[in-house]
Amino acid sequence: MNTKINHLLSDLTEQLNFIDLEIDNEIKRCEKAIEISIKSKEKLRVLIQKTNFKSEEEEIQFFKEIKPQFTSKIIYHNTIFNIEMKKPNGGTRVLKKYYNNELIKLKAFFDNELEFYKYYRTGNIYLDYKYFLRGKCDIKLSVNSYYFETDKTFSTSHDYKVAKILANDLIQLYLENQLIMIENKDNNEKSQRKPNVKMTWTSSKVALTELLYALHSEGVFNNGVADLKDIAEYFEHIFEIDLGQYRRTFLEIRARKADKTKFITSLNENLLKRMENSDDVI
Incomplete structure (x- = not known):
């Protein structure tokens, strides 16, 4: 099973990389990426439903580490699609405010999910049997309403939250990069920002x-x-x-x-x- 999953993920990554190179328009690129990512995740779902996990540890690993890599790509491209579709027409000041507001929304997510975020980022495992095993939903552990509408054979209470964390990391980088490009445009720079300080290699x-x-x-x-x-x-x-x-x-x-x-x-x-x-x- 691991070999098939690795192949699926590798193929998805390769296709997304190809799209990044071939499609310049951000909105069209996101549309294509969403389409490809959904198909890949569906293949993953079919594969899992045909296969039994050998142990609870294997199931936890899948829903904590593997499935979120697929889901996060859908979340990321869908979010960027919506951000760019709603982007206002205006000067740099308007765009800066818009992208900064999107960053504030990301921070709100991390603030709301701070407890789980710290649990995940610090590599804790003591609640994995509740977070990442199917049928172990505990309403006391801050479960998103999204979970109750999902396919319970292919979802746990917190695998989507992991995917959201992974996607938000990339969304933050995207937004910060957009702000950098706007700043560069203000300074009539069409490539990378010129460094303000000289960097000296001080190691050996x-x-x-x-x-x-x-x-x-x-x-x-x-x-x-x-x-x-x-x-x-x-x-x-x-x-x-x-x-x-x-x-x-x-x-x-x-x-x-x-x-x-x-x-x-x-x-x-x-x-x-x-x-x-x-x-x-x-």
């Missing part, structure tokens, strides 16, 4: 080299076709640093006996610690 050259190779391996620049040499020169330019013989440095990194990706490991650990300890929305 070895760490920067490790990051350089990691990003090149991931193919994050120019759709994966950027040359390592070009990326290295770009890093040297923006950080005003001489990486020297970075290829030899990489060989030394590769020859480490313990923790070959020392810097990347540290990045991962510190980011996870920040996520666990942060009380912010993001």
Whole structure:
């Protein structure tokens, strides 16, 4: 079952990525994305109804971690569709107010769901058997009215809330990006904002080299076709640093006996610690 689900999710992600590249109009892109996401979720529903979970733990994992990834995409694109459809015609001041009001609506959701939000974000599991098992609805645990209209064979009391949290994270990023673009337009900037301060790389050259190779391996620049040499020169330019013989440095990194990706490991650990300890929305 996991293989089929992973294939469904991978296929959905691939289709949505293709839409992002092919359709420029935000409203049309959302319409197509909603259509595709609904079809994918329906395939997931059929798959689950044909399969029995091996244990309660497997069922909890599905409704806590897997299904929300599908539902969140529908929520996200539907919300953006409505936001853009209702967007007022006006100058930058009007648009800023509009998008900021939408951000306030998001904050209201997090305020209303603060208890569950903290439970989910901090990785708690002690109420999972009530939140993410079918037929375990407890009205005392702040259940949305939406739940009572859902297919109980494919829903739990809180899987939709998880999807809403995932979607709202992306909606917030979208709204903030719109505000940034408006601000850039005000400043007659048609690309990225110009930084107000100079950034200096204060970690080691070895760490920067490790990051350089990691990003090149991931193919994050120019759709994966950027040359390592070009990326290295770009890093040297923006950080005003001489990486020297970075290829030899990489060989030394590769020859480490313990923790070959020392810097990347540290990045991962510190980011996870920040996520666990942060009380912010993001």
